[in-house]
Amino acid sequence: MEHDARGRAFSELLVEVFRLNGLLIAAGDELVRPVGLTSARWQVLGVVDHGPRGVSEIARTMGLARQSVRETAEALARDGLVVFQANPRHRRAKLVAITEAGRAALAYAEEQQVQWANRTAAASTLRSLQGAVATLRGLSGRLDDLGGEADGDAAGSAARAPAP
Amino acid sequence: MEHDARGRAFSELLVEVFRLNGLLIAAGDELVRPVGLTSARWQVLGVVDHGPRGVSEIARTMGLARQSVRETAEALARDGLVVFQANPRHRRAKLVAITEAGRAALAYAEEQQVQWANRTAAASTLRSLQGAVATLRGLSGRLDDLGGEADGDAAGSAARAPAP
DNA sequence: CGTGAGTTGACAGGCCCCTGTCAACTCGCC
DNA sequence: GGCGAGTTGACAGGGGCCTGTCAACTCACG
Numbered sequence: 001m002e003h004d005a006r007g008r009a010f011s012e013l014l015v016e017v018f019r020l021n022g023l024l025i026a027a028g029d030e031l032v033r034p035v036g037l038t039s040a041r042w043q044v045l046g047v048v049d050h051g052p053r054g055v056s057e058i059a060r061t062m063g064l065a066r067q068s069v070r071e072t073a074e075a076l077a078r079d080g081l082v083v084f085q086a087n088p089r090h091r092r093a094k095l096v097a098i099t100e101a102g103r104a105a106l107a108y109a110e111e112q113q114v115q116w117a118n119r120t121a122a123a124s125t126l127r128s129l130q131g132a133v134a135t136l137r138g139l140s141g142r143l144d145d146l147g148g149e150a151d152g153d154a155a156g157s158a159a160r161a162p163a164p
Numbered sequence: 165m166e167h168d169a170r171g172r173a174f175s176e177l178l179v180e181v182f183r184l185n186g187l188l189i190a191a192g193d194e195l196v197r198p199v200g201l202t203s204a205r206w207q208v209l210g211v212v213d214h215g216p217r218g219v220s221e222i223a224r225t226m227g228l229a230r231q232s233v234r235e236t237a238e239a240l241a242r243d244g245l246v247v248f249q250a251n252p253r254h255r256r257a258k259l260v261a262i263t264e265a266g267r268a269a270l271a272y273a274e275e276q277q278v279q280w281a282n283r284t285a286a287a288s289t290l291r292s293l294q295g296a297v298a299t300l301r302g303l304s305g306r307l308d309d310l311g312g313e314a315d316g317d318a319a320g321s322a323a324r325a326p327a328p
Numbered sequence: 329c330g331t332g333a334g335t336t337g338a339c340a341g342g343c344c345c346c347t348g349t350c351a352a353c354t355c356g357c358c
Numbered sequence: 359g360g361c362g363a364g365t366t367g368a369c370a371g372g373g374g375c376c377t378g379t380c381a382a383c384t385c386a387c388g
Contacts, residue, residue, distance in 0.1 A: 001278050009293035010285035011277075014188055016300035019227075021185035022375095023307040024178055040344060056366055063183070068345050070367075075343085092353055093366055113175075114165050121174035123306055124299060129173035132299040135292045136180035142287055143187040186345095204374060220336055232375050234337075239373085256383055257336055 010139075017136075027120075031112045035105040036079055044072045045098060045106050048082060052095035081105055174303075181300075191284075195276045199269040200243055208236045209262060209270050212246060216259035245269055 003011060028039040037045070047058050059069040073096050076082040081102035084094040098106070121129060167175060192203040201209070211222050223233040237260050240246040245266035248258040262270070285293060 001275060001282075003278055004282050004285075006285035006288060006290050006293060007278065007282035009290055009297060010288070011281050013293055013297050013300070014281075016297055016304065017181055017184050017188060020181050020300050020304050020307075022227075023304055024181060027307055038343070054366080063186075064344095065346055066366075067347085067368085071344075090353065090366075092368095111165060114167055114171065117175050117178075118165075118168050118171035120303065120306055121168075121170035124170060124174070124302055126170050126173055128295065128299045128302075129170060129177055131292065132296045133173060133177050133180055135288060135296040136177070136184050138288055138292075139284065140180065140184050140187055142284055143184075143191055202373070218336080228374095229376055230336075231338085231377085235374075254336075254383070256338095 013135075013139075027116070028113075031116055032105075032109045035108050036081075037105055037109055040068075040072050041076050041081070042106070042109050044069060044076060044096075045081060045102055045109075048096050048098045049103065049106055052085060052097040054087065054090070054093045054095055056093070058096065076102070177299075177303075191280070192277075195280055196269075196273045199272050200245075201269055201273055204232075204236050205240055205245070206270070206273050208233060208240060208260075209245060209266055209273075212260050212262045213267065213270055216249060216261040218251065218254070218257045218259055220257070222260065240266070 025039050028042070032038065032042050043062060044058060047053060047061055053061075055070050055073055056066045058073070059066045062069065073082060073084075076096075077084060079101075080099060082096050082098055085097050087093050087095045189203050192206070196202065196206050207226060208222060211217060211225055217225075219234050219237055220230045222237070223230045226233065237246060237248075240260075241248060243265075244263060246260050246262055249261050251257050251259045
């Protein structure tokens with residue numbers, strides 16, 4: 001069997017998504033390196049900035065596995081950007097809370113992100129960006145339906161936080 | 165500072181790229197699991213299908229670090245999908261060559277990919293897919309320029325192979 | 329022919345994400 | 359009050375990607 005026209009365009013899109021994903025993560029890491037963050041830690045920090053959260057709650061918000069967030073949270077704690085604090089509602093499940101240092105790092109990161117986003121997007125038209133968003137959302141939705149449906153911890157979807 | 169209109173749309177696009185990237189890798193892994201492949205191994209297999217290649221040459225083709233490809237190649241060799249063969253042009257740098265089992269796995273993978281791509285793309289219009297490709301290519305190009313330029317092993321760009 | 333620059337394989341160490349498993353904990357339902 | 363279902367933290371192990379470093383190797387240039 002061969003690709004039809006849309007199948008072919010879709011396959012080209014895949015390649016671009018993979019490439020762009022890699023470049024975006026690299027750019028994000030670069031952006032926040034000065035304050036000792038990475039893209040992953042930044043996202044977690046962005047979630048707990050809205051208030052203390054349990055690890056597993058954060059994972060659900062980000063669409064990741066509990067364990068992934070746990071590792072990231074521990075790294076953030078080692079760096080003093082968050083602290084684990086007692087949870088009145090659950091003895092074992094401590095809450096991840098942002099510290100002053102964490103808030104400062106996050107503020108820096110978000111300021112950098114805004115400038116970088118504006119700069120990078122300047123060469124594209126608003127229409128093309130919005131069009132791409134809509135197309136990608138459509139595909140994500142389709143993959144969510146046809147694909148996943150696993151009964152694991154982290155389902156699909158969820159509203160990823162700050163966005164590097 | 166705040167996002168301007170395009171900066172905002174771009175930031176939304178980021179989120180979609182991350183999400184879609186994750187879903188695509190998951191879908192690709194799912195697709196080729198029956199023959200013991202993963203997305204990464206599949207891509208390497210796709211490169212060596214065109215003839216034996218050195219690890220470092222493959223890495224350059226795929227835009228990855230040498231070490232990453234080395235690990236993948238060793239996993240493929242353990243599974244008997246490739247073999248390392250002597251290189252007449254370099255005593256240390258053995259060539260990665262696909263085996264019959266590898267060819268069979270690759271054929272299966274590519275057949276699955278075609279069907280899956282056609283099926284997944286069916287709900288989108290050709291225009292929107294092509295538009296998204298163009299937009300993403302533009303952004304990748306921009307990030308390649310402004311961002312990278314590191315002097316490491318794997319530069320940016322390169323023409324990724326089969327495409328899960 | 330010999331030497332130095334560049335390429336390559338290999339090892340060490342890190343980051344990020346995942347699954348599987350088990351024990352501790354909470355909470356609703358009987 | 360107690361039991362079971364669901365949630366959670368924690369440990370183990372794995373895949374995939376990266377940088378840094380060193381030694382072996384090739385090749386062109388002098």
